[in-house]
Amino acid sequence: MDLFIVNVALPAIKSGIKGTDADMQFVIVMYIVGYASFLVTGGRAGEYFGKKKVFFTGMLVFTTASFVCGFSQSATQLNIARFIQGISAAFMVPQGMSFIPDLFPDPKERVKVLGVYGSVAGIASVVGQFLGGLIPDLEIISQGWRLIFLINVPIGLIAVVLGFKYLKESQVKIAEKFDFTGSLLLMLTLTAFIYPLIRGRELNWPVWSIALLILSVVLLLAFIYHQWLSKSLGKNPLLNIKVFKNFDFRIGLLISLFYYLVQDSYFLINTVYLQNGMGISSVYTGIYFVCQGMGYVLASMFFASRVTRYGKYVSLFGSVIMIVALVFHLIIFNSPDALQWQITIILFVYGVGCGTILPSLMTISLKSIPEDMLGASSGIYLTLQQISVAIGVAVVGGVFFQHLDNPPVLTLFPVAYRWATLLNIGFLIIVSVLLALTPKANKQSI
CATH class of the missing domain: 1.20.1250.20 (MFS general substrate transporter like domains)
Structure with a gap:
């Protein structure tokens, strides 16, 4: 719902933070860069530290970042908070799916639950698009677009309370260390590639934007080499x-x-x-x-x-x-x-x-x-x-x-x-x- 509600409200957000077209693109992109960079790591985190603990931590950070988004006074503040939202979602979201086999060991029941999971995702996309159009026009507060982020706060807190009551902690596995270096290299590669694509166009392609694009290629090669080296040494690479x-x-x-x-x-x-x-x-x-x-x-x-x-x-x-x-x-x-x-x-x-x-x-x-x-x-x-x-x-x-x-x-x-x-x-x-x-x-x- 959070993804789709933001899409429709972008013009209102741009006006509210007095941002540029590039700032509007970053509202989407910063979330995705954080999410994509740590998605694999976040999926494994539940096995190493416990799914319930990781879910709680991810949900609380996501809720806090949503609160910061709702009260941001500039495009920079908003997009930093969006980046943190993406990282926390990368740790939170995979736990929801991985809890299903634990909570529903019977294959027939599991199929039904997976169907419910998919239906909820579809319904959430529709609801998100409707609210993304409706909320910015509400006169509850002077800048209604802020509510599209603040609405996450009560939802997140309710999810934490219900999760604390009904979810059981999973068994923790003793395994290799996280490939944090791989996650960091991937994040730097994406940032060095996407940031100049968006901001460079707006500034008529200054020298630094071209340099960053070249650097992104170097970082990508470094990331590929690091993944190959980790695998050859018997470690557990990100990819x-x-x-x-x-x-x-x-x-x-x-x-x-x-x-x-x-x-x-x-x-x-x-x-x-x-x-x-x-x-x-x-x-x-x-x-x-x-x-x-x-x-x-x-x-x-x-x-x-x-x-x-x-x-x-x-x-x-x-x-x-x-x-x-x-x-x-x-x-x-x-x-x-x-x-x-x-x-x-x-x-x-x-x-x-x-x-x-x-x-x-x-x-x-x-x-x-x-x-x-x-x-x-x-x-x-x-x-x-x-x-x-x-x-x-x-x-x-x-x-x-x-x-x-x-x-x-x-x-x-x-x-x-x-x-x-x-x-x-x-x-x-x-x-x-x-x-x-x-x-x-x-x-x-x-």
């Missing part, structure tokens, strides 16, 4: 590079990379365009995105069970729906006579496309991974997912804002929206081509 020998995993990651470049960048440019370019209120923007979320939920429920039977064709069908929907975005959103029902339908159709392709992406990547490598592969997949989202927001958002003057000129919004959406269409075409080239079945294993 086990051995899984990259699997063909299905490699092509699945490539497909997911281009898909997730689109996912959150779509929300960024459409949120800004609907509110600032088309003059639609934040409330109606939130309602429109709820329609998109409903399309996603319904499609995911319908197609999830059909992935096993039809394989990659389900995903291919979803990517084609998304491409067609984005073409109609360009037609309808650039029309001065766009009607509410047209916007509603096209967002719903786009959501159907997302709900069709998304549930099967991880299956495509992990379908031929040996069971003993599944945990490491899942961690790599989820980390790449978050990195791709951050890069998409930086690159597609950068193209969008690059075509707007500073301050933005209303007449330039359609041009900016067209270029950014065409880029997303290009990414989805690559997804479709890769899916079409993916073998129906590949028995190759590591």
Whole structure:
């Protein structure tokens, strides 16, 4: 809910903190950088220190960071707090999933609970988008956008109280030390790459921004070498590079990379365009995105069970729906006579496309991974997912804002929206081509 509620409220946040377009991108990206850098480490933390203890710590830090977000007076304060939110979420979120096998040892009950878990996630995305549009317009306080962060405080405290009462501490494993060096190198690599992509564009690409981009390549090579060296020395690296020998995993990651470049960048440019370019209120923007979320939920429920039977064709069908929907975005959103029902339908159709392709992406990547490598592969997949989202927001958002003057000129919004959406269409075409080239079945294993 926290992710989606922020997406829709971005214009209100920008106005409230008197920030720039780059600051608005960082509201999304800083959370993701913190989350992606420590996601694998956070998942393992529960095994080493106890799931309940790690969950409590992560939830309390997340709640405190949300409180700081709600009272931030500048973009710098807000984005530092968002970064801390991301790190704490990386330690908190994996514990929720890992508690399920402990609490529900019966396989049949576990399947039901996993279904509930997925349904809650889908409902939360819809609720988040609605509240993200509604809350900034509420006159409870002078700057209603602050409530989208402060709402996390009572929810977080309730979760801590209920968790303390009902959750039991898990057995602690004695294992190798954390790969904190790997996590730090990954965080520095992402920061050195993404920060200049966003801020450098706004400052007309000064020398330091180019230097940071070059440094990010050096850091990436250092990270890869560190992971290889750790594995060769028998240590437990952050990412086990051995899984990259699997063909299905490699092509699945490539497909997911281009898909997730689109996912959150779509929300960024459409949120800004609907509110600032088309003059639609934040409330109606939130309602429109709820329609998109409903399309996603319904499609995911319908197609999830059909992935096993039809394989990659389900995903291919979803990517084609998304491409067609984005073409109609360009037609309808650039029309001065766009009607509410047209916007509603096209967002719903786009959501159907997302709900069709998304549930099967991880299956495509992990379908031929040996069971003993599944945990490491899942961690790599989820980390790449978050990195791709951050890069998409930086690159597609950068193209969008690059075509707007500073301050933005209303007449330039359609041009900016067209270029950014065409880029997303290009990414989805690559997804479709890769899916079409993916073998129906590949028995190759590591």
